[in-house]
Amino acid sequence: MIVRCCFSLLFVAHLLGSLASAADRPNVLLICVDDLKPTLGCYGDSIAQTPHIDALSKRGIQFNAAYCNQAVCAPSRNALMTGLRPQTLGIYDLGTNFRKGAPDAITMGQHFQAAGYRAEGMGKIYHRGHGNGDDAATWSVAHWNPKGPGYQLKSSRANPKTSKGKTRYAATERAEVDDDAYPDGQTAGEAIKRLKAAAGRTDTPFFIAVGFVKPHLPFVAPEKYWKLYDAAELPMPTVTSAPKGAPSYAKTNFGELRNYSDIPSKGSLKPATERELIHGYYAATSYMDAQVGRVLNELDRLDLRDNTIVVLWGDHGWHLGDHGMWCKHTNYEQAARIPLIISVPKALGGKPRHSHALIETVDLYPTLSALAGLPAPEAVDGIDQSAVINGEQDSLRDHVIHVYPRSNRIGRAIRTDRYRLVAWESTKKRNPEPTDYELYDYEADPLETRNLAGDSEDVVRELRTFLTQHPAPKPSIASKN
Template structure:
């Protein structure tokens, strides 16, 4: 609809372009009369930017790639916390994590930031019908007032993601008091046998219902795979030849990396077929990478079904589609698996947005953060931007993706605070008293894989001081 383009041009003209400043929403009587766009909000757990639309070729994901061809793809988007619950809490509230807020996977917004006005609540307050399917907040009942219907999950508790269908794994999990069986599963079953197939079905049913409502919608669909365990129908495993799969070659600790930067990948160690310590064999590493790829192809197929339904129902022309992965994931880089680290592989994640009548198939290298999503959707919806938001709207990038933009992004994990600019990533770990006990600096111009920590080289002290100044300004009460 032409109204979308008019709204976007209006907002782009008026949006603040000063880097580091919070974007503000501007509304006129004309905008108030414009029909609000629907929003399809697709979250994918543990998805790293290893897709064709990100210049990679090993993963088969035609539906996400097609969406990218119709979207603006953010090549340098970063989560605020490299763990699911905390990352989602930060994105959905617009708050950055702190030492006491949004710490780990079990984060609850209603405990860490009960005063927060969440994105679904704000949209609901402005006339949107809001639905949560699958994994959006980590806990199904967290900030549930923001949803027009009770949040839905294919597992009624909303907390069990293991999703086995083979009896041996179900039994193994039961013996572990509902814990983990094997780290992967290959079953000759239909897509709907696993949670994500059910989530796609439910989302399509909702689209059919919402197509007849005289009300804009915010429909959130949270897909679990490629989260562990790597369980997917056999046909998706069969897309790949395991013998051609190569796990990351930098299977070593970065030179001079501090102990604080490393971990024992406890999330993976909890599975029955993974040793409690030591590296994995090359064969096991290949099997896990194979499983990760198969799970992405499986989830891609489910997303394709949802996007096809959006189109078939005549909703695509009035619907903004946002797809994001909640954080990165390590596939043996630095000898690590899973996330839970302040490396680029844990923090960089996919983000793309399709806005009706805006040219797609574009990529921006502008530095962006997940706290930028909330204010951006507010502007695109033509509603006010809450003053508490700590991100900046990226709306101007939709029409001018090459323009100068943010100078840096900031993330943290536990005691580690990290800042990324065009050339470097700097991380420091400090205790509650602000005393620094470890630090890293990587030069992304010459070391994009972050294999050589150069923080302790005297010639880099001025670079570190400049980055510290910017980092500390974001956390004036926590860092010195």
């Protein structure tokens, strides 16, 4: 109790000491997107219809080597908001709140509040569900969530499937409805209201976090976004089996997708089903892009863009049938690589461009703090990458690290410009099993068709030195509950 009281007093003192200069600081608009891999025009996807995110890229720094810290919603979002990796928190699951691992963590929203910002959140920022919830201390006002239904058609709810106490319906839906019929349209509308209100508070900068759910399952979107794509021209996976020589447990069985009523509970998917899912993913991405456009257009209309840092961040990637896999939940490139675009006001420096600097999600907290002129957050795993954004440095990291757990193992992955090494370390306290390794060379084998660990011992040895630079991962808190 005494520790918490002292922490609160220090936080208030920091807040009061920062108010005088708050009005001079830039605003921050943080746009978070669920399950978005770089299937975007600006990332070279010739099929994707994403004009609004593409336009944002032309006004910002597009990071082409950005990676999540774990390819699942809650741990990835914890990393964003706390600057702490999953292995630092000891939280790798959906249901454990980050405060169980770091009760006194100062989140990014709290840090900006301490500098005089009004912090507001809407839509999906933290993971909500599976017993987990929001963090009230992060926001100046209560977090807002849309209430609209996820489906618009009765046919989508036919033949429901119940699994683990949850009822699921169709994996896709296309309906002749307006954008606001689905939750992301409502979130965009709320963000527009918040921006209008913020424009009237000229002495208070804003930190507004807007979370869009699509293209997360189910792939639902208004019909007009489905019509943007010719199903026959959609890119289908070319590598349809797991990497040769990889541990059998390294792949995902895409159980998340199998929960939906029109997806078989086991076995491979029919080609028509695969094409429908890929179509739905692209349609949902275009629908989300349109909502991003509505918010950014309002930012421009209110003449706020020249004093606002805009960030578009995807929480993790997604397997679209590659390696015979669907969903996220792996350490492979398709699950771990994310889109990240940061647009800064001209006064903060940094010309719009593509950057190949390695960056991970935990870097966003210290980077945005530096760009806004805030003190560096304490005790975070991320590093400040503002020098890359303003052009002073080409890159700051020689590797990034991410993780994924499996039963009795945790896979720690080191990704460099060329390689990814995954060390699958036993978590058994008694009779631990030997560590298994995966190694992929993205110059020679960009599609990860073969595990090279057994043939490239020198490279494995070199990349293992990066692992020694990081603390051992904490055991899962969830496993103790």
